[in-house]
Every structure is written in C-alpha cells, then in structure tokens.
Amino acid sequence: MSLTSYFMEATYLLASILFVLALKGMSHPETARRGMFLAEGGMLAAIIGTLIGAHIVTWGWIIVGLTVGSIIGAWMAVSVPMTAMPQRTALSHAFGAFAAALVGVGEFITHGAEMGVVTRGALGFEVMLGALTTTGSLIAAGKLHGIIHGKPIQFRGQNAINLIIFLAMTGSFVYFWVHPTAIAAFYTMLGVAFVFGVMLVIPIGSADMPVVMSLLNSYAGLAAAATGFVLGNNVLIIAGTLDGFSGFILSVLMCKAMNRSITNVLFGGFGSVIATASAETGGVMREISLDDAAMQLAFANSVIFVPGYGLATAQAQHAVRELAELLESRGVTVRYAIHPVAGRMPGHMNVLLAEANVPYSSLYEMEQINPEFPSTDVAVVIGANDVVNPDARDNPNSLIAGMPILEVDRSKSVIVLKRGQGRGFSGLENPLFFKPNTSMLYGDAKSTLNHLAQAVQRV
Amino acid sequence: MNPAVLIASVYVFALAAFLGYQVISRVPPLLHTPLMSATNAISGISLIGSLVLAGASNTQVAHILGCVAVTTATVNVVGGFGITDRMLKMFGKRKDESKTAPASGASK
Numbered sequence: 001m002s003l004t005s006y007f008m009e010a011t012y013l014l015a016s017i018l019f020v021l022a023l024k025g026m027s028h029p030e031t032a033r034r035g036m037f038l039a040e041g042g043m044l045a046a047i048i049g050t051l052i053g054a055h056i057v058t059w060g061w062i063i064v065g066l067t068v069g070s071i072i073g074a075w076m077a078v079s080v081p082m083t084a085m086p087q088r089t090a091l092s093h094a095f096g097a098f099a100a101a102l103v104g105v106g107e108f109i110t111h112g113a114e115m116g117v118v119t120r121g122a123l124g125f126e127v128m129l130g131a132l133t134t135t136g137s138l139i140a141a142g143k144l145h146g147i148i149h150g151k152p153i154q155f156r157g158q159n160a161i162n163l164i165i166f167l168a169m170t171g172s173f174v175y176f177w178v179h180p181t182a183i184a185a186f187y188t189m190l191g192v193a194f195v196f197g198v199m200l201v202i203p204i205g206s207a208d209m210p211v212v213m214s215l216l217n218s219y220a221g222l223a224a225a226a227t228g229f230v231l232g233n234n235v236l237i238i239a240g241t242l243d244g245f246s247g248f249i250l251s252v253l254m255c256k257a258m259n260r261s262i263t264n265v266l267f268g269g270f271g272s273v274i275a276t277a278s279a280e281t282g283g284v285m286r287e288i289s290l291d292d293a294a295m296q297l298a299f300a301n302s303v304i305f306v307p308g309y310g311l312a313t314a315q316a317q318h319a320v321r322e323l324a325e326l327l328e329s330r331g332v333t334v335r336y337a338i339h340p341v342a343g344r345m346p347g348h349m350n351v352l353l354a355e356a357n358v359p360y361s362s363l364y365e366m367e368q369i370n371p372e373f374p375s376t377d378v379a380v381v382i383g384a385n386d387v388v389n390p391d392a393r394d395n396p397n398s399l400i401a402g403m404p405i406l407e408v409d410r411s412k413s414v415i416v417l418k419r420g421q422g423r424g425f426s427g428l429e430n431p432l433f434f435k436p437n438t439s440m441l442y443g444d445a446k447s448t449l450n451h452l453a454q455a456v457q458r459v
Numbered sequence: 460m461n462p463a464v465l466i467a468s469v470y471v472f473a474l475a476a477f478l479g480y481q482v483i484s485r486v487p488p489l490l491h492t493p494l495m496s497a498t499n500a501i502s503g504i505s506l507i508g509s510l511v512l513a514g515a516s517n518t519q520v521a522h523i524l525g526c527v528a529v530t531t532a533t534v535n536v537v538g539g540f541g542i543t544d545r546m547l548k549m550f551g552k553r554k555d556e557s558k559t560a561p562a563s564g565a566s567k
C-alpha cells in the first residue's frame with residue numbers, strides 16, 4: 001500500500017468516528033449543531049482523502065460533478081422553506097439512492113467480469129435498493145409537494161401485480177447472481193427495481209408519509225452500505241448502516257405512534273376507505289365566533305396548542321407564536337402538544353415551531369402532555385384531526401382503534417381551527433368535533449390566528 | 460472479495476448497526492427531522508464511491524455515470540448538511556430566549 005492509500009484510509013477512519021460523534025450530539029438541541037460540524041469535517045476529510053489516495057486520473061468529470069452538485073445543493077439548502085422540508089428530504093433520499101445505484105452500474109461495467117459471488121450479491125442489493133428508493137422517493141416527494149394527488153392510488157389486483165414485479169426483480173437478481181455474464185438480467189433487475197419503487201409508494205396515502213419517509217431513509221442508507229460491501233470500503237458501510245438504522249428506528253417509532261404494522265402501512269392502502277364505523281356519531285358541530293374564542297383564551301389559566309399538518313399548509317407557525325406570546329403576556333400558561341406523527345415526517349411540527357421561535361421548552365411530547373389536559377382550560381387544535389380523534393381510544397371498531405392520541409377532549413374546552421367541515425386525510429369522522437365542550441372555528445388557520453390575536457388585544 | 464475481508468466487513472456492518480441503534484435511540488422526537496436530514500447527508504458518503512468511478516475508471520461510460528453520481532451525491536451532501544444546519548440553528552437560538560422570557564413575564 002502506498003503512503004497516499006494509508007492517508008486515504010486514515011481519513012475514512014476519522015470520518016467514521018466523526019459521523020458517530022455527530023449523531024451522538026443529536027441527543028440534545030444544544031449539542032446538535034456542533035455535532036454536525038464534526039460530520040461536515042468528516043465528510044470533507046473523506047473527500048480529500050479520496051481525491052489524494054484513489055489514483056484519480058481524469059479530473060474533468062469530478063470537477064463538473066462537484067461544482068454542479070454544490071450549486072444545486074447550496075441553492076436547495078438556502079431556498080427551501082421549512083414547510084417544504086418533507087418533500088426536500090424525500091428528494092434528497094432520491095438523489096443519494098440514485099448515486100448509489102449509478103455507482104453500482106458503473107462498478108458492473110468496469111469490474112463486472114472479475115467480481116466474486118459475494119461482491120455480486122452486494123452489487124445486486126445496492127442496485128435494487130438504490131433504484132427502488134430513487135423512484136419511490138420521487139413519488140413521495142411528488143405527493144408531498146402536491147404534484148401527485150395525495151390520495152392512495154389503488155386498483156384491483158394491485159398486491160398481486162406488485163408481487164409479480166417483486167418476483168421479477170428478485171428473479172433477475174438471482175439469475176444475475178448465478179450467471180455473472182448475464183448482462184441482460186442485470187439491466188432487467190435495474191429497470192424492474194425502478195418500477196417497483198413507484199408501485200411501492202403510489203398506494204400509500206399522505207397521512208402515512210412519516211412511515212414511508214423513514215423507510216426510504218433506511219433504504220437509501222442500506223444502499224450506501226451495500227456500496228461499501230461492493231467496494232470493500234468501511235466508511236461507506238459505517239455511514240450507510242448508521243443511516244439505514246436511523247431510518248429503521250424512525251419507521252418503528254412512527255408505526256408505534258399509529259398502532260399499525262409496517263406491512264399494514266405498505267400494503268393496507270389506508271385512507272382510501274370512507275369509514276362507516278363511527279359515522280353514526282351524528283350531532284351538530286357548534287361554531288364559535290372569533291370574539292368569543294378570543295375571550296375564552298384571554299381569560300384562561302392554561303392553554304395548549306395542538307398543531308397538525310394544517311398548520312404547515314397554512315404556514316401558520318408564526319401566527320400561532322404571536323398569539324401565544326400575547327396570551328403569555330396576559331399571564332396565561334401556554335404549551336404545545338406534539339403528536340409523533342403530526343405532519344408529514346417525523347418531527348415536522350417541531351421544526352416549524354422552532355422556525356417561528358417557539359422555545360423548545362414549551363413543546364411537549366404526547367406522554368408528557370396527556371395527563372395535563374384535564375387541568376387545561378382551552379385546547380386549541382390547529383389543523384390536526386386523526387391525532388386528536390377520541391374514536392381511536394373509545395371505539396374498538398374504528399379504523400384507527402388503538403392509535404395513541406392527544407387527549408384534548410379531556411380538557412375543559414376545545415377550540416378546533418379547521419379549514420372547512422370536511423373530513424381529514426384518512427376520511428374518518430371525528431367525534432371530537434361533536435362533543436359539547438368543543439367549538440369550531442372555520443377558516444384559514446393563519447388568518448384565523450391573526451384575527452384571534454387582534455381580538456385578544458381588544459379584550 | 461476474499462472470505463477474510465468479507466468477515467471483517469460483516470463485523471463492521473454489525474458493529475455499526477449496534478452503535479447506530481444505541482446512539483440514535485437517544486435522539487429526542489424534537490430533533491427527528493434534523494436527524495433524518497443529517498443521516499441522509501451522511502449517507503451521501505457514496506460520493507467517495509462516485510469520485511472513484513468518475514476519476515479513476517477507464518471507460519467513457521463509467522466516467523459519465525460517475526459524473527452524474529458525483530453530482531447527485533454532492534447535492535445530497537451539500538444540501539443535506541446545509542439544511543440540517545439551518546434547522547439546528549433555529550433550535551439553538553432558544554437558549555438566550557428562554558433566559559429573557561421569564562424576565563419579561565415577571566415584569567407584567
């Protein structure tokens with residue numbers, strides 16, 4: 001081994017250590033940013049190490065790629081609004097996975113003939129995972145951005161067709177594995193994997209996106225780890241595995257927060273059914289005037305805001321913080337209750353509220369805040385629906401039965417900010433809206449909150 | 460890949476998985492979005508594989524594939540780290556505010 005190769009390996013080891021330290025820093029908001037600087041340093045070291053030690057002969061393509069990629073990446077980092085974070089992350093998964101798939105194809109073209117059986121197996125995994133994550137993430141990003149309709153796309157025999165596609169993909173993989181010269185099998189696998197990614201995500205509704213995002217995160221990481229096996233490169237294995245497991249842990253957490261299994265999310269096509277289970281709730285929804293709502297809030301001792309995806313679509317995060325500050329200046333205790341699957345990706349609401357300068361000490365997780373609702377005067381639900389649906393707790397026949405909820409219905413009074421009288425994404429009836437202590441305030445969340453703030457000032 | 464290298468790689472994989480589990484299960488839900496964005500940026504490490512493909516291989520097709528891979532991986536790395544930092548900055552500025560908040564509350 002030459003000196004430069006040793007240097008390269010040393011930078012890889014350094015990068016691996018720094019990545020782990022960076023993720024360790026993520027355990028607290030105070031240390032997280034410093035941790036990410038370490039990760040950035042690790043990445044830079046690995047890149048420099050590669051450029052010095054990997055016997056690079058042509059620089060043109062590298063310089064073009066690095067320049068174009070940096071420009072696009074920097075533009076995305078600066079310009080993407082926080083409300084668009086889920087689709088940006090999905091797009092980023094697609095980019096990362098596509099790179100892994102391309103490296104796999106390139107590796108096949110250059111060294112395919114001399115590959116051993118293990119390397120070929122890893123290459124197959126890399127290319128399959130990379131390809132299906134690319135298209136799957138693009139579809140997810142499209143759904144999140146509203147280019148593709150958020151409703152699950154389903155048709156008869158869908159699971160059977162998906163099974164056939166899956167078998168075609170794994171079949172061509174096995175064939176390529178056994179017959180290293182079968183170039184056609186390799187490209188069939190690649191093509192079918194692209195199709196499979198699309199098929200995997202189209203039947204999934206927007207409300208299940210937190211799980212899908214986490215899974216795609218996991219696949220993108222595992223594709224990178226498989227690349228590491230192909231190239232015999234440990235830093236790729238380590239970084240990819242960290243990403244893969246992070247995504248996996250998040251998917252499990254998200255599924256738990258919905259009381260559903262991963263298979264149910266992937267193949268259940270949730271949200272397509274108009275539920276009849278609780279449709280008999282009936283009753284009337286009581287509307288409240290802005291001034292009455294403002295009065296209630298202004299004279300409350302404690303208020304809990306419960307944000308949902310509606311907060312993100314209305315971009316109402318600043319408006320809610322202004323109202324909260326106004327209430328706090330009147331001596332009202334204000335807290336925020338965050339459900340794990342509120343929004344479209346894990347932690348979505350926290351980021352939005354952080355953007356609006358809401359102190360993270362007033363953001364509460366479900367387990368912490370649920371015991372507080374009975375002693376709370378007003379719970380304000382902003383564009384959240386399923387995560388506050390008492391049917392999940394009370395009605396064993398409900399589609400979301402068993403899903404842990406924020407128990408806003410136990411507070412003394414509830415004000416629900418809602419765009420209209422329609423149902424949420426899952427199409428479920430929400431008995432919360434019909435409870436005697438619930439009142440509805442219709443309209444765009446942002447302007448409603450602004451008007452509420454003005455009304456509170458007048459009180 | 461010879462068996463010794465394979466076994467070493469599997470060790471690395473298993474230990475990284477274990478370490479990842481230990482470290483990541485300590486991340487609070489508050490930071491789940493930055494976590495996803497950060498791990499995504501870190502997995503942009505496939506950039507180093509792309510660099511080798513773009514610069515050190517000997518066929519034109521591999522160069523072009525490598526160039527595209529370098530581009531997308533760089534987008535992932537630069538964009539991912541950039542946006543993670545933007546998010547964490549928002550979580551970080553809380554510190555001084557929580558100090559001033561009780562003071563302003565007391566004055567009223």
